[in-house]
Amino acid sequence: MAKNKQIETLLAQYYTLCSSCSSPTLSPIDAEHKIDDVQKELVTMLDIDKECREPKKRYLYKVLFSTKALDTALRTFLDIHNAWPCGTNPPSLGGYINALKKGGRLFNTLASHIAQAANKEIVDKRNEYLHVANKYPTRQEQEKICDKILEFMQTVVNLA
Amino acid sequence: MLSLFEKIVNDNPKSIVKPQNMFTIDNPDILIPANGNIFGLYFLKKKEIERLDLLLRRIYISKLAYFSKMVPIVFIDKKTINDIHNVDILSHFRFIYEYNDSTALPSFSKLFDECSMDYYDRRIQNRAIQRMWHIKLFSEENIEAIKTNQYKEIYSPSSQSNILIPSWPSKMHSIKNIYNIGDDVLIERECRSGFVDTFENILTYTLKYNYQLLDNGFLVENKNNKYNKFLNTNWDFTPNGNNLYYNTLAFMGLLPIEVDSISNLKKIAYTYSDYSLTKHRKR
Numbered sequence: 001m002a003k004n005k006q007i008e009t010l011l012a013q014y015y016t017l018c019s020s021c022s023s024p025t026l027s028p029i030d031a032e033h034k035i036d037d038v039q040k041e042l043v044t045m046l047d048i049d050k051e052c053r054e055p056k057k058r059y060l061y062k063v064l065f066s067t068k069a070l071d072t073a074l075r076t077f078l079d080i081h082n083a084w085p086c087g088t089n090p091p092s093l094g095g096y097i098n099a100l101k102k103g104g105r106l107f108n109t110l111a112s113h114i115a116q117a118a119n120k121e122i123v124d125k126r127n128e129y130l131h132v133a134n135k136y137p138t139r140q141e142q143e144k145i146c147d148k149i150l151e152f153m154q155t156v157v158n159l160a
Numbered sequence: 161m162l163s164l165f166e167k168i169v170n171d172n173p174k175s176i177v178k179p180q181n182m183f184t185i186d187n188p189d190i191l192i193p194a195n196g197n198i199f200g201l202y203f204l205k206k207k208e209i210e211r212l213d214l215l216l217r218r219i220y221i222s223k224l225a226y227f228s229k230m231v232p233i234v235f236i237d238k239k240t241i242n243d244i245h246n247v248d249i250l251s252h253f254r255f256i257y258e259y260n261d262s263t264a265l266p267s268f269s270k271l272f273d274e275c276s277m278d279y280y281d282r283r284i285q286n287r288a289i290q291r292m293w294h295i296k297l298f299s300e301e302n303i304e305a306i307k308t309n310q311y312k313e314i315y316s317p318s319s320q321s322n323i324l325i326p327s328w329p330s331k332m333h334s335i336k337n338i339y340n341i342g343d344d345v346l347i348e349r350e351c352r353s354g355f356v357d358t359f360e361n362i363l364t365y366t367l368k369y370n371y372q373l374l375d376n377g378f379l380v381e382n383k384n385n386k387y388n389k390f391l392n393t394n395w396d397f398t399p400n401g402n403n404l405y406y407n408t409l410a411f412m413g414l415l416p417i418e419v420d421s422i423s424n425l426k427k428i429a430y431t432y433s434d435y436s437l438t439k440h441r442k443r
Contacts, residue, residue, distance in 0.1 A: 002180060002404075009179040012191055012198060013227045019196035108282065111290045117297055147403050154182040155289055157227045 006150060007042045011035060013157045014073060021080045022106065034076040041069035045146065059142035060129060066146045067093070067126045073153050074100070081106045081160070093123050100156060107159040114155060121148050164235065164259050165189070165203055171265050183292065183411045185404060186221040186363070188232065194268035197229045204236060209243050216249075217364050220371070220379050224285050225411060233257050233271065284371075284381055288411055295410040298435050303398070306428055311394035312420040355395065359405065362391065366412040388432055391416045392425060 018031035026034075045065035052058040074096035078084035083104035089095050097118050103109030125145050129137050137145065162170070168190060169175050176191040179200075188200030200222060208215035219232050233255045236244070241258065250256055257266060299306055370385040391397075397406050397416035409416055415432065419425050 005176075005178065005180040006182055008176055009181055009187075009191065012174075012176055012179070012193055013230075016193050016196060016198050016229055017227075108286055111286075111293070113297065114290065114293045117293060151182050151403075151407070154225075155293070158225075158285060158289055160227055160229075 003046060007039070007046070010150060010154055010157070011039050011042075014038070014076070014153075017077070017080055017157065017160055023079045023082045026076075026079045031076055031080050034072055034079075038069045038073045038076070041065045041072070045069070055139065056136040059137045059139055062142050063126060063129050063137055063145050066149045067122070067130070070122065070149045070153060071096070074156060077107075077156055077160070078104075083107070093126070094119060097123070100159065110156070110159060114152075118148075118152050121145070122152060161261075164263060164265075167265055168192070168201065172268070180404075181222065181225045182404075182407065183225040183289070184221050184408045185359075186218045186225070186408075188218075188222055188230075191230075192268050197231050198226070199268055199271070200226065200230050200232045202232060202234045204234070204240065204244075209240055210245075212244060212249060213364055213368075214360065216373065217367050220373070221363070221367060221412070224288050224379075228282060228285075231255070235259060281378075281380070284379065287381075287385075288413070291413050292407065292410040294436065295413070295415045296406075298432055299398070299410075299415065302428075302431065302435075305431065306415070306417040306419075307398055308418050308420065308424070310420040311392070311418045314392055314419075314422050314425065362414070363408065363412060366414055370413060385413065388429060388436070389414050390425060390429065392419055394418055 014035045015032060018028050018035060021028045021031045023031075042065070045062050048058055048061045048065065052061060071093055074093065075084065075091060078096060078099050081104045083099055083102075083106075084091075084096070089099075097110070097115050100110040101112060101115040122145060125137070125141070129135050169177055172192045172194075174193050178189065179187050179191045181187055189203045190199075190201040192199045192201065202215065202219060204215060208218070215234070219234070223230065223232055234250065235257050236250075236259070238258050238260045244250075257271075366389065369389075370382055371379050372382050373379055391409060391414045393416055395416070397409065406416065417425065417428055419428065
């Protein structure tokens with residue numbers, strides 16, 4: 001319940017950003033649809049408890065859905081502020097974090113120690129569990145990753 | 161009959177009742193998205209009517225924790241306005257909405273022009289968030305040093321029984337259960353006291369130690385804000401435990417630790433200061 005409310009509160013701030021979208025390629029409505037997708041992933045992340053009984057798969061799914069949500073949230077944030085030049089960089093979480101670190105005309109720069117922490121505690125962990133065979137997070141590790149993701153999303157929206 | 165609170169929620173389908181920010185326990189009572197902004201609505205609680213400091217803390221910490229387009233509005237029931245001690249301080253803000261039983265519902269799209277103003281330098285918010293991450297990273301990397309399971313109340317000749325801090329609306333206010341030790345603010349709690357009151361006291365104290373409320377309603381940083389601050393406690397504040405309370409302390413620049421002596425506390429203070437410098441050099 002508390003996590004639900006935190007997600008609802010967090011996404012309300014992202015939705016509000018969408019109305020000031022300055023991208024030539026993304027309309028405010030399209031940006032809102034992207035945040036709808038982020039919300040769906042986060043809701044799935046919460047609901048997976050009911051659908052998947054096997055703990056290790058459940059924890060892996062939670063990491064998967066929450067990192068998908070983060071990926072789209074960061075890309076949408078950068079697109080809203082016209083800070084992700086099309087065709088120049090392959091889309092990736094690490095690339096988005098670097099772009100946030102560089103800053104933009106319309107948002108503050110992400111501090112390097114936060115970028116470093118996001119890479120270490122989110123991107124590296126995501127790669128460890130989603131790209132390596134027979135590697136699964138424990139419950140504590142999964143909770144830590146998911147909490148870090150939500151905290152990082154709040155940190156990013158506060159840059160605007 | 162529906163209260164104004166209920167009417168506002170019914171009239172705004174996108175409103176969020178009792179929102180919860182990731183960084184703090186201090187939140188508005190309702191969030192309402194309108195006109196590309198979010199209004200944070202604050203309805204005074206009974207204890208906030210008795211102690212306006214608590215309301216001001218709730219507004220300012222949440223304003224720091226939410227993104228910049230959150231516009232706070234305080235809703236005051238006209239019946240209670242005479243009970244608020246030194247209500248004049250609220251006139252510093254343009255976001256007061258007085259109401260009684262017959263007050264019409266506010267139009268949030270129209271209210272925006274009257275309310276939109278920032279209450280702090282954006283760099284203050286950035287620094288609070290950066291410091292929170294810094295404290296969390298240090299705690300995670302040094303968990304065994306800071307969480308010793310050997311908590312003792314620490315006393316020193318310079319400990320005070322109660323800290324006195326200036327109250328925003330009135331005279332000095334005594335803060336119970338926390339102590340200063342030494343020159344930097346090193347705080348500990350008294351085990352016998354209740355959690356909520358002590359936690360709230362610590363928050364109010366730290367906000368007012370770190371920041372100053374100017375007459376125009378703006379919040380500015382005090383020079384104290386640069387000091388490292390530690391909360392020695394056996395409450396279970398760990399970075400991987402209850403994140404919300406931990407984050408709230410870290411957001412206010414407090415690092416919760418659990419040690420049994422001043423010398424151990426000073427060791428942590430030294431390691432933390434060294435860690436801060438290392439991180440600073442990396443930047």
